Amino acid sequence: MLDIPNTIEKRVSECMTSPVVTVGPDDSARTAAEIMLRLHVSGLPVVDAKGRPVGVVSESDFRFADVVTRQEQRDSWVHILSGGQEMAKDYLDALEREVDSVRQIMAAPAICVDEAVGIEEAAALMNEHRIKRLVVLRDGFVVGVVSRADLLRLFAPEAHPPAKPVTPEFFEAAVEAAIGAKPKPTQAVAPAAATPESITAAALKNLVLQFERNKNQMRDDVLRMGKEKRDEQVKLLLKTRFTDQEFAHLLTKAREAAARGETSAPALVFPCALCNDGGRAINLPDPDWPASLRGKAADFFLRWDKELRPLGFALTARIVSFPDGFPGDAELSLAWGR
Structure with missing residues (x-):
């Protein structure tokens, strides 16, 4: 019989997966997707250069609409970017290759828990935020991840043995396995004897071709998901407004920036596709660039004009x-000079 009271007294450090593979906010969405596919995990912590958590990227961040909706969004986006004119094939090809960064698709901030916290508190936190995993910290730095499955294993350890930690060695072996290479053995193993009949130039050529097909398919899938995610982002920003909470947060950031001797603070970052000219006026720069803004960006401009410019x-x-080489994201910043 399970000793449930004693199990509940356990700490997160006793069931978390550690060490854990992470990605940075400026890594490409393709990088995150490839890691999740190769390691068979559904989410990754996103950390800054010092190993501090800034968010989480998971499978749900790569969801996309149906084929018809995607095509309609693409046609609309291309029309916006071209200003109604015919576009060069090279430019269209470049748009198809566009991919988001992890920063653009991740959930932020990361929901974190200290490794010394009890599993009961960790479970309550997952339930409160309706999430599947928590980022585990030690002195403010990421040391692991604890998931619902990890907590359940404590109550049925024999039926569900703990998962192996995702170590750098494990990651390297998984990558090699994904591309068809032989993983490094953990101990000496006598290689199978090769004969001219079993290893031919044609067979090796077929392996190379299969590798290229797999690599290209993965690349195309990730690029497609990235573009569709971006289209969804533009569609959402066309309908949303700059909220009172965001406005108050911006003023707080501005005060903090001024205290550090800075003369501006970023207010809003958005895809250039949100502009009716694809960001060309901002890039020039054209003095009439505000007229190109749409959706949330236009709403913020009007609020600045009414409340902050005076x-x-x-x-x-x-x-x-x-x-x-083409405009990707634009940034509006609040400035106060010296």
Whole structure:
């Protein structure tokens, strides 16, 4: 019989997966997807350069609409970018290759728990936020992940043995297995004898071709999901507004930035596709760039014009990313000068 009271007294550190593979916010969505596919996991912590958590990227972040909706969104987006003119094939091909960064699709902030916390508290936190995993911290830095399955294993350890930690060695072996290479053995194993009949040039050529097909298919799938995610983001931003909570948070950020001696603070980052000219006016820059804004970006501009400009605040716009050499994301920043 299970000793449930004693099990509940256990700590997160006793059931978490550690160490854990992480990604950075500026890594591509393709990188995150490939890692999840190869390691057979459904989510990854996102950490900054010092190993502190900034978010979580999971399978649900790669969901996309049906084929008809995707095609309609693509046609609409291309029309916006072209201004009604015919577009060059190279430009269209570049749009198809566009892919989001992890920062653009991750859930933030990460829901975290200290490794010393009891599993009962961890389970309550998962239930409260309706999530499947928690990022585990030690002194503010990521050391592991604990999932619902990890907690359940404590109550049925024999039926569900703990999963092996995702170590760098495990990750390397998984990558090699995914591309058809032979994983490094943990102990010396006598290789099978090769004969001219079993190893031919044609057979090896077929292996190379299969590898290329698998790699290209994975690349195409991730790029497609990234573009569809971006289309969904634009569709959402066309309908949403800059909320009072976001406005108050911006003013708080501005005060903190000024205390650090800075003269501006970013207010909103959005895909250039949200502009009716694909971000061309902002990139030039054209003095009439505000007229190109739509949706949430336009709503913020109007609010700045009504409430913040009379107080002496300026508003600047710039393109912050150029995937494949084309405008990707734009940023509106609140400025107050010296």
